[in-house]
Amino acid sequence: DTGVSQDPRHKITKRGQNVTFRCDPISEHNRLYWYRQTLGQGPEFLTYFQNEAQLEKSRLLSDRFSAERPKGSFSTLEIQRTEQGDSAMYLCASSPSLVGGNIQYFGAGTRLSVL
Amino acid sequence: LAKTTQPISMDSYEGQEVNITCSHNNIATNDYITWYQQFPSQGPRFIIQGYKTKVTNEVASLFIPADRKSSTLSLPRVSLSDTAVYYCLVGDDGYSTLTFGKGTMLLVSP
Numbered sequence: 001d002t003g004v005s006q007d008p009r010h011k012i013t014k015r016g017q018n019v020t021f022r023c024d025p026i027s028e029h030n031r032l033y034w035y036r037q038t039l040g041q042g043p044e045f046l047t048y049f050q051n052e053a054q055l056e057k058s059r060l061l062s063d064r065f066s067a068e069r070p071k072g073s074f075s076t077l078e079i080q081r082t083e084q085g086d087s088a089m090y091l092c093a094s095s096p097s098l099v100g101g102n103i104q105y106f107g108a109g110t111r112l113s114v115l
Numbered sequence: 116l117a118k119t120t121q122p123i124s125m126d127s128y129e130g131q132e133v134n135i136t137c138s139h140n141n142i143a144t145n146d147y148i149t150w151y152q153q154f155p156s157q158g159p160r161f162i163i164q165g166y167k168t169k170v171t172n173e174v175a176s177l178f179i180p181a182d183r184k185s186s187t188l189s190l191p192r193v194s195l196s197d198t199a200v201y202y203c204l205v206g207d208d209g210y211s212t213l214t215f216g217k218g219t220m221l222l223v224s225p
Contacts, residue, residue, distance in 0.1 A: 004158070033212070042202055042215025043159065056212065091158045093213075102206065103149065104213060106158025 002026060004107035006092050012113045013082055020078045021110045025094030032075050033104060034067055035091040036060065043091055049075060082114045119203045124220040133190045135219050137203030140184045145207035148179060148186045153200045153218070162201075163188070190221075198223045 005024040013019050025032045030051050035043035046065070047057045051072035061067075064082075069075040079086055089111050093104040120138040127133045139148070147166050151159035163170055165177040165186070176189040190197055200218040 035213075040217070042218055043213070045212040045214070048212060058212075089156075093158070102147075102213070103161050103164060105161065109156070109158050111156070 004092055004094055004105055006090075006107035006110050008110055009108065010111050010113075012115065014115050015082060015084060017082055018078065018080045019082055019112065020076050021090055021092075021112075023075045023077070023092030023107060025074070025092070026105055029094035029096050029105070030072065031095045031104075032069055033093040033095075034075070034077050035093065035106075037089040037091055037109070038087075046077075046090075079112075082112075084114045087112055087114045119205060119216055121201075121203050121216065121219045123217065124222070126222050126224065127193055128224050129194055130192050133193050133197070133221060133223075135188045135190075135201055135203075135221070136185055137188070138185045139203070139205045142183050142205050143207060146183075146205045147207065148177065148183075149204045149206070150175070150177065150188050151202045151204070151215075153202065159202060159215075193221075193223045195223050195225065197221060 007022045011019055033048040034046040036046055037043040045058050046061050047067050049069040052069050064080045067077045089109040091106055091109045093106040095104045147164055149164040150162045152162050153159040163175050163177045165179050167179050170177045178187045200220050202215050202218040204213055
């Protein structure tokens with residue numbers, strides 16, 4: 001399978017714990033995105049990377065959230081001191097260099113439940 | 116990014132053609148129109164993209180009138196497996212993020 005891969009698919013944690021998610025984009029896609037989706041809503045943009053550079057962050061990305069993409073390959077999203085409001089599906093997407101209207105390819109997501 | 120408006124939900128039956136219309140009155144000259152499909156517990160999946168007139172692929176057709184202030188996603192002969200949420204987005208080829216609305220929940224019944 002050469003699509004976007006996310007790990008884990010599900011994560012249950014207790015409030016106050018730190019969690020880390022991993023995303024492996026489609027190989028040779030130099031752009032990588034993170035989104036958050038809550039029930040009944042469309043995905044909301046969190047941040048994006050071009051290669052290893054983090055070029056844009058949403059206001060949704062509080063200081064408890066940090067994302068990295070070392071070497072411009074896989075990416076990690078860490079949430080520190082999780083809160084119940086962090087419970088959501090976290091989606092990763094990748095795209096090649098902009099051609100046309102920026103078609104993004106999404107992974108299946110990591111569903112986070114904070115108890 | 117131009118704001119889009121689409122119906123919250125639609126119902127259909129197997130074998131029918133479904134047309135979902137999206138309004139984007141403030142679309143800019145450089146904006147493309149893109150549709151995604153999302154099943155429960157999965158990420159959105161790209162369906163089709165167009166700039167003007169008509170685009171067709173193996174999954175759907177996209178009709179865009181001359182003024183580009185709306186677009187219609189056409190799904191021919193839907194099946195139960197087409198039950199999903201469909202999102203319409205507009206943006207130019209320089210935009211780095213996607214702004215999703217709530218989408219259209221399509222329910223296909225037997």
